[in-house]
Amino acid sequence: MTPTSGISVIRAVSQLCDQVSAWRGQNRRIALVPTMGALHEGHLALVRRALEICDRVIVSLFVNPTQFGANEDLDAYPRDEAADQAVLGELGVHLLYAPTLEEMYPDGLVTPIQVPELAEGLCGAFRPVHFAGVATIVTRLFSQSSPHVALFGEKDYQQLQVIRALVRDLHIPVHIEGVATVREEDGLALSSRNAYLSPAERAIAPLLFATLKHVAAGIETGGGVGELIEEGKKALLEGGFSKIDYLEVCDAETLKPVSRIEAPARVLAAAHLGTTRLIDNVAVKVG
Numbered sequence: 292m293t294p295t296s297g298i299s300v301i302r303a304v305s306q307l308c309d310q311v312s313a314w315r316g317q318n319r320r321i322a323l324v325p326t327m328g329a330l331h332e333g334h335l336a337l338v339r340r341a342l343e344i345c346d347r348v349i350v351s352l353f354v355n356p357t358q359f360g361a362n363e364d365l366d367a368y369p370r371d372e373a374a375d376q377a378v379l380g381e382l383g384v385h386l387l388y389a390p391t392l393e394e395m396y397p398d399g400l401v402t403p404i405q406v407p408e409l410a411e412g413l414c415g416a417f418r419p420v421h422f423a424g425v426a427t428i429v430t431r432l433f434s435q436s437s438p439h440v441a442l443f444g445e446k447d448y449q450q451l452q453v454i455r456a457l458v459r460d461l462h463i464p465v466h467i468e469g470v471a472t473v474r475e476e477d478g479l480a481l482s483s484r485n486a487y488l489s490p491a492e493r494a495i496a497p498l499l500f501a502t503l504k505h506v507a508a509g510i511e512t513g514g515g516v517g518e519l520i521e522e523g524k525k526a527l528l529e530g531g532f533s534k535i536d537y538l539e540v541c542d543a544e545t546l547k548p549v550s551r552i553e554a555p556a557r558v559l560a561a562a563h564l565g566t567t568r569l570i571d572n573v574a575v576k577v578g
């Protein structure tokens with residue numbers, strides 16, 4: 292283990308397994324917060340919650356190539372490991388696990404993990420390899436670090452549901468905790484990709500959350516799902532978004548589109564501002 296900026300950093304799977312076995316031998320409760328780095332307050336909310344509920348917190352930092360499509364932003368994805376180490380050290384995180392590509396994929400992409408149904412709609416329809424990449428890396432991180440709890444942001448709601456399903460279906464003994472989205476004062480959900488927005492795009496970006504809230508509130512007060520979705524799409528395009536991948540109302544668990552609200556539901560959207568794709572979602576209250 293290399294202590295850097297007050298935090299221990301491990302890059303090899305074998306060293307991680309040794310550390311985790313030692314902690315398990317001391318009956319420590321272990322949390323894992325998987326990240327791709329470029330940490331912002333959204334990630335730090337996951338870390339703070341992990342520190343509240345567990346004795347030992349591991350943050351993983353790995354920009355996972357298998358979850359990026361061929362024309363996506365893998366090369367441009369923001370990276371600043373020194374800054375990430377410093378902030379995690381200040382928070383009191385016990386271990387930063389920052390494996391190399393060779394450690395994570397020594398034989399390339401063998402044994403991929405798929406969660407077909409949940410991964411097909413919404414973002415999955417536009418990013419065909421994304422959720423298999425996420426499911427594969429998260430399964431590897433779980434088997435390497437054997438955490439009691441793993442924490443993920445609700446901002447990536449489809450990802451959270453995919454991970455809940457893989458844990459359930461593969462009987463992985465880890466509790467998945469979803470943490471509420473952290474937002475800027477104007478409502479924009481924090482995301483590492485917000486750094487790509489020009490000042491003009493940044494000014495338009497909060498319209499995504501405002502639109503989702505408008506759709507959810509309309510449904511809660513008896514409005515029609517189809518009409519509210521069409522209104523929401525029109526508002527986004529008129530407000531300056533260049534393209535909408537989807538704006539849908541879905542069952543909160545299965546992520547199947549719904550036209551009437553009979554169980555907890557979620558309004559989810561992905562829309563483009565120039566070359567930046569933003570996603571967000573809000574709950575629809577029932578009853």
Ligand code: PAF
Nearest residue numbers: 325326327355425428447
């Ligand atoms: O949400 C992310 O940052 C990534 O998808 C994750 C869960 C760390 C897997 O690479």
